Every structure is written in structure tokens, then in C-alpha cells.
Amino acid sequence: MTDTKTTTSGRQSYHHGDLQQSLLQAATEMIAEGGTESLSMRKLADRVGVSRTAPYHHFKDKNELLCAIAEQGFRRQESILNRAREASGTESLQAVFRQYVLTYIESSHQHREQYDLMFGREIWRNGQPTASLQQLSKESFQNWLNWVTELQQVGLLRGENPLRTAQITWATLHGLCRLLNDGIYTEDSHLQQMCDSAIAMMLN
Amino acid sequence: MTDTKTTTSGRQSYHHGDLQQSLLQAATEMIAEGGTESLSMRKLADRVGVSRTAPYHHFKDKNELLCAIAEQGFRRQESILNRAREASGTESLQAVFRQYVLTYIESSHQHREQYDLMFGREIWRNGQPTASLQQLSKESFQNWLNWVTELQQVGLLRGENPLRTAQITWATLHGLCRLLNDGIYTEDSHLQQMCDSAIAMMLN
DNA sequence: GCGATATTTTGACACTGTCAAGATTGATTG
DNA sequence: CAATCAATCTTGACAGTGTCAAAATATCGC
Numbered sequence: 352m353t354d355t356k357t358t359t360s361g362r363q364s365y366h367h368g369d370l371q372q373s374l375l376q377a378a379t380e381m382i383a384e385g386g387t388e389s390l391s392m393r394k395l396a397d398r399v400g401v402s403r404t405a406p407y408h409h410f411k412d413k414n415e416l417l418c419a420i421a422e423q424g425f426r427r428q429e430s431i432l433n434r435a436r437e438a439s440g441t442e443s444l445q446a447v448f449r450q451y452v453l454t455y456i457e458s459s460h461q462h463r464e465q466y467d468l469m470f471g472r473e474i475w476r477n478g479q480p481t482a483s484l485q486q487l488s489k490e491s492f493q494n495w496l497n498w499v500t501e502l503q504q505v506g507l508l509r510g511e512n513p514l515r516t517a518q519i520t521w522a523t524l525h526g527l528c529r530l531l532n533d534g535i536y537t538e539d540s541h542l543q544q545m546c547d548s549a550i551a552m553m554l555n
Numbered sequence: 556m557t558d559t560k561t562t563t564s565g566r567q568s569y570h571h572g573d574l575q576q577s578l579l580q581a582a583t584e585m586i587a588e589g590g591t592e593s594l595s596m597r598k599l600a601d602r603v604g605v606s607r608t609a610p611y612h613h614f615k616d617k618n619e620l621l622c623a624i625a626e627q628g629f630r631r632q633e634s635i636l637n638r639a640r641e642a643s644g645t646e647s648l649q650a651v652f653r654q655y656v657l658t659y660i661e662s663s664h665q666h667r668e669q670y671d672l673m674f675g676r677e678i679w680r681n682g683q684p685t686a687s688l689q690q691l692s693k694e695s696f697q698n699w700l701n702w703v704t705e706l707q708q709v710g711l712l713r714g715e716n717p718l719r720t721a722q723i724t725w726a727t728l729h730g731l732c733r734l735l736n737d738g739i740y741t742e743d744s745h746l747q748q749m750c751d752s753a754i755a756m757m758l759n
Numbered sequence: 760g761c762g763a764t765a766t767t768t769t770g771a772c773a774c775t776g777t778c779a780a781g782a783t784t785g786a787t788t789g
Numbered sequence: 790c791a792a793t794c795a796a797t798c799t800t801g802a803c804a805g806t807g808t809c810a811a812a813a814t815a816t817c818g819c
Binding site for chain 2: 386388467470471472475476477488509510512515516518519520521522523524525526527529530532533534535536541544545548549551552553
């Protein structure tokens with residue numbers, strides 16, 4: 352589409368200018384299209400219009416590139432949760448919670464391949480998660496834990512130990528996403544019903 | 556270890572004799588040791604003492620081999636569930652249920668790589684699940700659904716729609732397994748507490 | 760023993776990640 | 790402005806992957 356290798360004057364330039372960002376964007380697209388496996392460093396370089404090994408000057412590894420993409424996913428999740436928590440004054444808490452659950456699952460489905468990356472073995476077991484990715488994911492869970500604690504104190508959520516409750520509720524959401532994303536529950540027509548069943552299980 | 560290329564008389568033979576089974580076994584071992592990614596058709600052939608392409612006369616694909624291994628995993632799960640259901644007369648239903656949940660999670664952790672295979676994208680999204688694997692997994696869920704329906708009628712489990720309840724409870728178990736197996740919850744020291752929290756959420 | 764069939768091997772191809780060494784450019788001095 | 794230097798990009802190379810086609814070898818039915 353857009354020629355990423357031309358400067359403003361239109362002349363081709365040896366140096367790309369903003370290769371790192373272009374790589375990230377192109378890689379994210381490729382993953383969204385065909386999953387993590389369909390992303391090869393060589394095809395990525397090709398797509399951006401650069402030689403095979405050029406990306407290695409901006410990402411030490413394929414692993415590092417994947418971690419960077421995963422980070423973006425965590426940031427999106429973070430903003431979704433934050434928006435929900437901010438809306439907690441206007442509506443009933445239960446409605447806000449329900450909306451969050453729905454949004455979480457739908458968002459994870461819309462960016463399924465990225466979601467896979469965020470929590471999949473590719474990064475967390477095969478590769479080594481970047482330090483910044485580790486921190487980001489920790490903060491993300493901490494944020495969830497904080498909200499769950501609040502919702503539990505108010506009496507909306509069941510359970511006693513906030514940490515355990517946060518873990519289990521998240522596991523439920525995560526499990527649902529996995530089963531949907533991995534194509535094991537092919538029926539996403541009953542997604543709302545499933546969400547409501549899950550929520551009912553969590554509520555007091 | 557054992558020389559799989561010798562006949563009973565000890566002579567090396569061109570034909571292996573039981574290559575299919577040997578391949579399955581060796582592949583299962585390799586996966587258990589280093590995950591699905593560490594299994595390459597070539598290394599597998601090497602390990603069994605046979606040339607690169609020999610396995611292709613017993614498994615059309617790498618995918619088919621993986622499906623065969625996944626099938627074994629489903630059979631093990633199936634037997635675990637069946638044993639639990641059979642024990643449902645001797646002990647309290649709740650105790651049986653709790654024991655099953657614990658066993659499910661522990662077993663999935665003990666065979667984590669195989670579990671990954673059974674429900675991971677490798678088979679269900681990248682490759683094509685074998686017809687027999689699809690059927691087996693369907694039966695497996697059906698079995699779970701049947702038990703959940705029973706437990707719900709007796710009043711042990713919450714919820715109304717049995718199908719939804721089966722889906723959600725399984726999603727919870729699955730999500731927990733995933734988070735544990737993928738190394739996102741590194742603390743498996745509180746595994747029992749987490750299980751009990753999950754169960755408490757499911758029970759009436 | 761002979762032909763058919765099942766099984767295994769060798770050769771080949773396109774693809775992967777990534778390292779080392781060279782080429783080119785933009786930035787920073789003098 | 791010229792020269793140096795660091796950043797950036799390219800080419801070449803290597804070991805590894807899945808898997809197809811064709812040839813070699815063994816086993817089995819007759």
C-alpha cells in the first residue's frame with residue numbers, strides 16, 4: 352500500500368527512518384491475519400521493504416518482537432479495565448462488571464492472535480518474556496486484583512480471600528477466551544448466555 | 556535405551572516391526588521432555604533409529620502424529636472422569652467432585668505438554684484435528700456434560716442451564732490449567748486453595 | 760521362486776531464525 | 790565544509806525444519 356521506503360520527497364532512501372515502528376505495525380497486522388506462526392522475520396522484512404536481517408537491529412530476537420506486540424495488547428486490556436473502573440459511579444456496579452466481562456471476552460476474540468501471544472507458551476515458556484512485559488503483566492493482574500477486592504468488599508462478588516477470588520475469576524474469563532479463541536467452542540452465538548452464566552457463578 | 560531396530564533374534568532388520576507404536580511412544584516422550592516445539596519429525600526418526608521420511612508411511616503428517624498423541628491424552632482424561640463417576644456411590648458427592656477437580660488439574664500439570672496439545676492452537680487452529688480426535692473430544696465433553704447435569708439435578712452445582720454450567724465450569728478448570736501450565740501462575744504452592752476457591756464458586 | 764505389496768531410504772526443495780562481515784548513510788565533530 | 794564515527798542496512802552463510810518424488814529393500818501370497 353503506502354511505500355514505507357520513500358521519504359517525503361519520494362526518493363528511496365537507504366535508511367528507513369522509522370523502521371522499528373513500521374516493523375511493529377506490520378508484524379501486528381500479519382499476526383492478526385494469520386496467527387503467530389504465519390509471522391516470519393523474513394516475510395516481515397519483505398513486507399516492510401527491507402532486507403532479511405534489518406529487523407535484528409531493532410529487535411534482538413523474534414522473541415523480543417513478539418514481546419513488544421504482547422505489550423501493546425496488555426496496554427489495551429489495561430485501558431479497558433481502567434475505563435470500566437472509572438464508570439463505576441454512573442451505573443450499577445453489577446452492570447459495570449457485566450459490561451467489563453463482555454468487553455474483555457469480545458476484545459480478546461477480536462484480537463485473538465494477539466491474546467494468544469499475551470498468555471501463550473510462545474513467550475512464557477519457549478521464549479523469555481521481556482522484563483518490561485513481565486512488569487506490565489504483573490501490573491495488569493494487580494489492577495484486576497484491586498478491583499476484585501473492591502467488588503468483594505461491597506458484597507458484589509462471592510468468595511473470601513480476594514487474591515484467590517481474583518485468580519479464579521480471571522481463570523474463568525481466561526479459560527472461556529481460550530476455548531473460544533482456539534476454536535473448541537465453535538458456537539460463539541451463545542456468547543452472551545455463557546458470559547451471564549459465568550457472571551452468575553461469580554456473584555453473590 | 557532398548558534397541559528398537561533389532562528383532563527378537565538380535566539381528567538388525569530393515570523393517571522395524573512396530574514403527575508406528577515406537578514413533579508414538581518416542582514422540583510422547585520427546586514432547587513431555589521439551590514441549591511440542593522440541594519435537595521434529597527428523598529428530599524423532601533419529602531417536603527411533605530410522606531415516607527422516609520413514610515416519611511419513613505411518614502418519615500422513617506431523618499434524619496426524621500430534622493428533623494421535625492428543626487422543627491418548629483424551630483417553631486418559633476420560634478414564635479419570637469415569638473413575639470419579641463410578642466412585643460416586645461410596646463417598647459424598649461433594650468430596651468426589653472435589654477430588655475430581657484436583658485430579659484433573661494435577662494430571663493436566665503432570666502432562667502439561669500433552670495437555671497443551673489437546674487443547675492448543677497447534678492442532679485446533681493451525682492444523683486440522685483428525686476426525687477421530689474431534690469425535691473423541693466431543694465424547695469427552697459430552698461425558699462431562701452428563702455428569703454436570705446429574706450433579707446439578709441433585710442440587711450440588713449451581714446454575715440452571717446444564718449446558719451453560721458445563722461450559723463455564725469446564726472453562727474455569729481449563730483456564731486454571733492454562734495459567735498454571737503456561738507458567739503465568741508460577742505459584743503452584745497454593746494449588747489446593749485455588750481449587751477449593753473454584754469449587755466454592757461452583758457449588759450451591 | 761516370483762511377482763505384488765509394504766516398508767524404508769536417499770535426494771531434493773523451499774522455508775525458517777540468526778550470526779558475521781561488509782556497505783551505506785546521517786550525525787558530530789574539527 | 791570535510792572527516793570521522795556510530796547507526797543502520799545488506800549480502801552471504803549455516804544449521805535446522807516439513808515433506809514430496811523416486812529409488813531401494815524386505816516381506817508375503819502364490
